[in-house]
Amino acid sequence: MNILKEQDKVLVTGGTGMVGKALREIMPHATYVGSEYNLTKFDKTLELFDQVKPQFVVHLAAKVSGMKGNMDALGTHYTDNVFMNTNVLEVSRLFNVSKVLSVLSTCVYPEFAKLPYVEEDIHEGMPHYGNIGYGFSKRMLDIQAKAYHDQYGSNFINIIPNNLFGENDNFSLIKSHVIPAIIRKVYEAKRDNASITLWGDGSPLREFTYSRDLAKIIIFMFDNYNNPAPINVGNPGEHTIKKISEIVCEFMQFKNKIVWDTTVSNGQLRKPSNNTKFLDLGWQNNQYTDFQTAIENTCSWFIENYENVRGVK
Numbered sequence: 001m002n003i004l005k006e007q008d009k010v011l012v013t014g015g016t017g018m019v020g021k022a023l024r025e026i027m028p029h030a031t032y033v034g035s036e037y038n039l040t041k042f043d044k045t046l047e048l049f050d051q052v053k054p055q056f057v058v059h060l061a062a063k064v065s066g067m068k069g070n071m072d073a074l075g076t077h078y079t080d081n082v083f084m085n086t087n088v089l090e091v092s093r094l095f096n097v098s099k100v101l102s103v104l105s106t107c108v109y110p111e112f113a114k115l116p117y118v119e120e121d122i123h124e125g126m127p128h129y130g131n132i133g134y135g136f137s138k139r140m141l142d143i144q145a146k147a148y149h150d151q152y153g154s155n156f157i158n159i160i161p162n163n164l165f166g167e168n169d170n171f172s173l174i175k176s177h178v179i180p181a182i183i184r185k186v187y188e189a190k191r192d193n194a195s196i197t198l199w200g201d202g203s204p205l206r207e208f209t210y211s212r213d214l215a216k217i218i219i220f221m222f223d224n225y226n227n228p229a230p231i232n233v234g235n236p237g238e239h240t241i242k243k244i245s246e247i248v249c250e251f252m253q254f255k256n257k258i259v260w261d262t263t264v265s266n267g268q269l270r271k272p273s274n275n276t277k278f279l280d281l282g283w284q285n286n287q288y289t290d291f292q293t294a295i296e297n298t299c300s301w302f303i304e305n306y307e308n309v310r311g312v313k
Contacts, residue, residue: 014060022215040083059102078133107135116272149228162234166211167301172311195257199264202242210294235288
């Protein structure tokens with residue numbers, strides 16, 4: 001059963017971003033909105049819902065940056081996201097929205113939580129300092145969903161993917177995450193016959209989920225999950241930053257020097273998450289796209305669209 005039928009009114013916030021565009025490919029009938037609505041403002045959020053009158057909401061809108069962008073603006077990553085999240089859920093309640101799905105991040109987990117991350121440990125310590133603003137703002141979605149469920153019976157659910165990447169990502173050298181940053185640096189260095197500098201020493205391990213997989217997961221979760229407790233949905237399997245750079249370099253046939261800038265912090269060494277509860281719902285690990293295939297797809301898209309890519313143009 002698919003509750004997101006064509007006749008249903010579905011609103012997707014953050015709909016012009018990477019995951020929103022992936023979702024549009026499989027759910028074209030929804031209303032996708034981006035920064036034209038300032039969701040940090042309650043009146044603008046009310047205005048949007050009054051126009052769309054949604055039955056269902058996929059809440060993707062967020063202020064997101066890479067490690068440096070987060071550390072340079074800890075406060076605004078907290079306030080902007082808290083205002084957006086609070087407004088979207090409160091207005092969804094006021095408009096009697098049947099179900100809201102919000103996307104969290106593994107940044108919600110404590111820096112020193114046991115590994116792999118399990119959902120019960122979200123509030124058992126402080127997030128990594130470099131993500132403290134963003135991480136706590138996402139934790140508040142968990143609190144609000146549970147509080148609204150208990151007081152109002154709201155069906156607001158939260159999913160936790162790991163690091164996301166794919167076509168239509170942000171390829172800014174300051175605001176991007178690791179995979180788009182590496183792809184852009186390698187592409188431009190090959191074009192200019194130059195070396196590249198990557199942050200850290202390449203040893204940190206990370207898990208990644210392809211944006212097109214997350215779009216399918218969102219549809220799956222609308223049909224199969226109705227609990228305010230957040231649930232890990234990310235693709236398991238850790239990859240070093242160095243290995244990612246090797247995959248990108250091989251695909252782009254880049255043979256020049258890579259300099260690892262060890263004056264820049266590696267951040268957390270590992271952040272694996274346990275997706276057992278997600279698998280118990282019926283999802284299977286073989287439904288995730290092969291990691292190398294997903295990176296190569298993203299590289300191909302970036303090369304074809306370079307001049308118009310977000311963060312480049």
